[in-house]
Amino acid sequence: MKSKLSLSIITPEKAVFADKEVSFVCLPAFEGELGVLPGHISTVVQLKEGLLHYKSGREHGEFSVMSGFAEINKNHVLVLAEAAELAKEIDEERARQAYRKAKDALNVKGDAIELDSALSALKRAAVRLKIAEYRRKKGVRS
Amino acid sequence: MASIRDIRKHIGSVKSIKQITYAMKMVAAARIKRAQFGILSARPFSDKMDALVGDLYSEMGEEDFKASPAYKLFEEKTMAGAVCLVLVTADKGLCGSFNTNLLKAALAWLKEYRGKKIYVIAVGRKGRDFLKRLKGLDLELHFEMVNIFPRADYAKAEILGGKVIELFLGGNIERVTLIYNEFKSMLTQRIVTGDLLPLQKRVLSSGIEVKRGDFNFEPSKAGLLEALLPRQLKAQLYRVLLESQAAELAARMNAMESASKNAAELIEGLTLKMNKTRQAMITTELNEIVGGAEALGG
Numbered sequence: 001m002k003s004k005l006s007l008s009i010i011t012p013e014k015a016v017f018a019d020k021e022v023s024f025v026c027l028p029a030f031e032g033e034l035g036v037l038p039g040h041i042s043t044v045v046q047l048k049e050g051l052l053h054y055k056s057g058r059e060h061g062e063f064s065v066m067s068g069f070a071e072i073n074k075n076h077v078l079v080l081a082e083a084a085e086l087a088k089e090i091d092e093e094r095a096r097q098a099y100r101k102a103k104d105a106l107n108v109k110g111d112a113i114e115l116d117s118a119l120s121a122l123k124r125a126a127v128r129l130k131i132a133e134y135r136r137k138k139g140v141r142s
Numbered sequence: 143m144a145s146i147r148d149i150r151k152h153i154g155s156v157k158s159i160k161q162i163t164y165a166m167k168m169v170a171a172a173r174i175k176r177a178q179f180g181i182l183s184a185r186p187f188s189d190k191m192d193a194l195v196g197d198l199y200s201e202m203g204e205e206d207f208k209a210s211p212a213y214k215l216f217e218e219k220t221m222a223g224a225v226c227l228v229l230v231t232a233d234k235g236l237c238g239s240f241n242t243n244l245l246k247a248a249l250a251w252l253k254e255y256r257g258k259k260i261y262v263i264a265v266g267r268k269g270r271d272f273l274k275r276l277k278g279l280d281l282e283l284h285f286e287m288v289n290i291f292p293r294a295d296y297a298k299a300e301i302l303g304g305k306v307i308e309l310f311l312g313g314n315i316e317r318v319t320l321i322y323n324e325f326k327s328m329l330t331q332r333i334v335t336g337d338l339l340p341l342q343k344r345v346l347s348s349g350i351e352v353k354r355g356d357f358n359f360e361p362s363k364a365g366l367l368e369a370l371l372p373r374q375l376k377a378q379l380y381r382v383l384l385e386s387q388a389a390e391l392a393a394r395m396n397a398m399e400s401a402s403k404n405a406a407e408l409i410e411g412l413t414l415k416m417n418k419t420r421q422a423m424i425t426t427e428l429n430e431i432v433g434g435a436e437a438l439g440g
Contacts, residue, residue, distance in 0.1 A: 010186050010187045010190055011187060011296075012184050012187045012188075012296040012299075012377055012380050013180070013183060013184065013295070013296060014183040015183065015186050015187075029360060030360065030361060031360060031361065034360075041358050042357045042358065043357060043358040043359070043360065044194070044197070044198065044357055044358070044359050044360075044366060045359075045360045046360070046361060046365070046366055046369050046370075068373075069194060069366075069369075069370060069373075071194055071197075073357075078190060080187060080190055080191060080194065080373075082296065082300070082373075083296070117297055117298075117301070120297050120300070
């Protein structure tokens, strides 16, 4: 029997993927990458920020995921992430600018809210840059 | 009696007020669509989060659970000396009774805990200003977050949640209560006063169906729960921010709609009055002319 995985990626702001059929998912788990194939044992893992990629037949895609959780239960993969975006949609130049801007904001003393949001922006930008780099290395073209 | 000039001036000013209120209504109406959409898209996340916490809880034995660091968020400290209030209001006025009702509810709550030390976390300018004006209470403004509406996003909720947890774990705090406006429909908002922490009752009562799935956990269950609970709290706060935001827009839309209507009525009344005055003036003038001609002609 050729079973498939169904992948859902949900963030607080929107459901990125709902029950998409895929054949393989690789999650950025807390203690290293975790590949999931159909028939995987039921698991709950904590994710860290990083790259999530999936394959579905000949089609494949990458997502950047900012820390969250994943639940694997009977061929259902549920990813609850604080933010997720398609790697294709990441603009490297913009990410680099955001990175620099966040760094600058951290250097200037502001109030607590500004500092906190700058810090999270910095983290996001760093992950985006990492993913853009990964894509370049693999020579993936959108 | 007012002269025609005065009445014209009055009509002019009412007209420009009407224009402003009408524009504000349109802006609120345009934004509310997005706000509602935001609530809808935040729902699956918080639902799944609750389900995940429920699963995890049912997988963990009571003993394990008590030993985990996450237990601190559940523990009821009845003898503690302080309480905390999270008050979510709007940043701006002109939205009917939205803020007034909230502040009334907050005042009632504060009266109840008069004797204790109260920490307050204020979201929204109106609530912060109100709390700053209060006197005669053992009140400390722990954290404030203003100017976030109408662009509340998850990052804000995250910061807020972090502060709440930090306060709860750091201080000797019995409970954290949340007061906000819930978006019920376009016409009604409901004020909700609910306990945010400790978690005990809510998580347990959320109806856990025991799924004997024999889950694998990475890292350990306790570690997962510890990481998961703050996130669940933040997801909940995010929902609250969105609800309050939508409720504010709905309240403003209604308030501005009735203001525009009132202005239209006022203009109608004033125009009538102006016409009558003008008519009276013309009649008097005619009378004078006729009287004068008669006096001359004999």
